[in-house]
Amino acid sequence: MYFYGTTGVNNNGHLEIGGVDSLELAKNFGTPLYVYDVALIRERARGFKQAFEEQQVRAQVAYASKAFSTVAMVQLAEEEGLSLDVVSGGELYTAITAGFPAERIHFHGNNKSREELEMALEHQIGCIVIDNFHEIELLKDICSEKSTKVNILLRVTPGIEAHTHDYILTGQEDSKFGFDLQNGQAEEALAEVLPYDYFNVLGLHCHIGSQIFETTGFLLAARKIVEKMTEWKQKLAFEAEVLNLGGGFGIRYTNEDEPIPPAQYVSAIIKEVKLLIDQNSLQMPEIWIEPGRSLVGDAGITLYKIGSSKDVPEVRKYLAVDGGMSDNIRPALYQAKYEAVLANKPLAQTSDTVSIAGKCCESGDMLIWDLPLPEAGKDDLLAVFCTGAYGYSMANNYNRIPRPAVVFVENGNATLVVKRESYEDLIKLDLPLK
Numbered sequence: 336m337y338f339y340g341t342t343g344v345n346n347n348g349h350l351e352i353g354g355v356d357s358l359e360l361a362k363n364f365g366t367p368l369y370v371y372d373v374a375l376i377r378e379r380a381r382g383f384k385q386a387f388e389e390q391q392v393r394a395q396v397a398y399a400s401k402a403f404s405t406v407a408m409v410q411l412a413e414e415e416g417l418s419l420d421v422v423s424g425g426e427l428y429t430a431i432t433a434g435f436p437a438e439r440i441h442f443h444g445n446n447k448s449r450e451e452l453e454m455a456l457e458h459q460i461g462c463i464v465i466d467n468f469h470e471i472e473l474l475k476d477i478c479s480e481k482s483t484k485v486n487i488l489l490r491v492t493p494g495i496e497a498h499t500h501d502y503i504l505t506g507q508e509d510s511k512f513g514f515d516l517q518n519g520q521a522e523e524a525l526a527e528v529l530p531y532d533y534f535n536v537l538g539l540h541c542h543i544g545s546q547i548f549e550t551t552g553f554l555l556a557a558r559k560i561v562e563k564m565t566e567w568k569q570k571l572a573f574e575a576e577v578l579n580l581g582g583g584f585g586i587r588y589t590n591e592d593e594p595i596p597p598a599q600y601v602s603a604i605i606k607e608v609k610l611l612i613d614q615n616s617l618q619m620p621e622i623w624i625e626p627g628r629s630l631v632g633d634a635g636i637t638l639y640k641i642g643s644s645k646d647v648p649e650v651r652k653y654l655a656v657d658g659g660m661s662d663n664i665r666p667a668l669y670q671a672k673y674e675a676v677l678a679n680k681p682l683a684q685t686s687d688t689v690s691i692a693g694k695c696c697e698s699g700d701m702l703i704w705d706l707p708l709p710e711a712g713k714d715d716l717l718a719v720f721c722t723g724a725y726g727y728s729m730a731n732n733y734n735r736i737p738r739p740a741v742v743f744v745e746n747g748n749a750t751l752v753v754k755r756e757s758y759e760d761l762i763k764l765d766l767p768l769k
């Protein structure tokens with residue numbers, strides 16, 4: 336059995352997270368329930384920051400808030416001195432409402448609207464990561480209309496195939512994101528933004544994908560970008576002040592995953608960039624990264640109550656929980672795998688192999704196939720580990736299932752940070768026919 340962070344078994348023989356009994360959490364806040372181990376998020380954030388400090392380079396660690404964006408989470412990121420990556424007006428609004436310092440917000444997206452860009456400028460956020468030619472024109476238009484100067488990064492696509500699920504690859508040539516580095520698009524874009532008075536071109540950005548376990552892809556991306564930076568110093572008199580290498584650092588979901596510690600990614604990246612920069616006589620840029628999953632993923636646990644079960648003799652036993660693809664779409668979307676235990680008896684001997692079904696009207700709504708469990712059934716509490724990233728943030732109302740509440744636990748205290756959706760919430764935007 337593998338426990339993350341402060342998760343363990345207490346004297347009652349129950350699963351405990353952040354010093355709080357999981358059965359108490361289920362009783363007080365209901366199920367399904369997303370529970371976050373705040374100490375573990377802090378540990379992960381400090382791990383990345385410290386890794387840069389050890390390398391003695393100027394750096395920013397920006398939390399990619401798409402992984403899990405709520406007011407409380409953004410405030411926690413602020414407490415830990417992180418910067419913030421947002422990718423929509425909604426994430427930006429959340430950050431601003433949470434009181435996050437605007438100058439530490441970076442705005443991403445491959446199709447930002449005029450309204451979203453105007454909002455970003457209005458709040459004077461730290462920088463806009465320009466993704467395409469359409470956006471250059473749009474932003475030029477807005478900046479000149481408002482006589483406002485803005486910091487920008489250019490997102491480039493380095494042509495790297497990282498080893499991960501196809502749907503979460505982003506750095507390969509055939510990608511919807513960014514200016515292609517190899518075919519001249521990136522250079523064309525840079526030549527277009529550099530002379531424009533309202534743009535302060537800080538540097539370059541790339542993100543090669545998500546749930547990556549090796550440093551190779553990051554190093555290759557850095558190499559390809561620094562090669563171009565060397566050319567662009569000659570051709571365009573451009574030297575990047577910032578090199579943002581994105582997020583994508585992998586985490587452990589099951590024992591098939593073997594992540595490396597944050598410090599190892601960081602030191603490998605910094606070593607490579609320093610070497611390349613020295614070889615090419617460039618100035619060392621500030622290094623930015625954007626971890627999402629690796630900051631919050633393993634700090635999240637979802638608690639579900641088990642309800643019905645079904646035996647298909649000689650084939651399998653299904654146990655159904657009170658949530659499913661509406662609160663965790665990752666198994667259906669990416670065949671993602673998870674581990675789980677019974678929170679009311681986590682140490683009991685496993686005696687059965689069961690498959691955990693959700694409650695949505697969809698055969699593909701399966702959370703875990705072939706999970707070893709002790710004898711389990713109605714009213715047992717199932718704890719699914721590692722649901723902190725892209726669980727709540729990709730939750731949906733399929734079958735009009737209300738989204739679960741979110742609770743932060745730390746030092747024996749539980750704090751409700753997102754209320755459970757009610758049926759009233761579900762129809763609050765509906766208008767009657769007459």
Ligand SMILES: Cc1ncc(COP(=O)(O)O)c(C=O)c1O
Pocket residue numbers: 399402420443505542544545546581582583584625626627628629724
């Ligand atoms: C531009 C960008 N930055 C950062 C991230 C965060 O990725 P991860 O959660 O894998 O660290 C993503 C998502 O893949 C992204 O698209």
Ligand SMILES: N[C@@H](CCCC[NH3+])C(=O)O
Pocket residue numbers: 401503545546665724725
């Ligand atoms: N949402 C995805 C990853 C995509 C990250 C955003 N570019 C996941 O759950 O793994």
